[in-house]
Amino acid sequence: MGTEGFFDSLGQMVGKAIRFIVDLLSGVLGGLWGAMDDFFHGLARAIGIDVSIFSFVLLFLGLLLLYSGIRAFMRRSIFGGLIWTLLGLLVLSWLIH
Secondary structure (H helix, E strand, C coil): CHHHHHHHHHHHHHHHHHHHHHHHHHHHHHHHHHHHHHHHHHHHHHHCCCCCHHHHHHHHHHHHHHHHHHHHHHCCCHHHHHHHHHHHHHHHHHHCC
């Protein structure tokens, strides 16, 4: 009978420790998720795009094309720089409304 009380209290202590860890991680990850959500909503509102994964993929693609255009200009490739920059501007202007 004495061992049942010991294992019961041991199980309760382990359960409370696990519950504390889960609640702590839930709070931290929930706060991190909320911060990311607020960041993406603010970014989308400032740029004037919809909040969707498709919009952010197109935004990334447009910025990548602009970056390629700038790199082409840095290499003194005028024609390539113009093409990449115009493609980037085309994607970004189509995205932003």
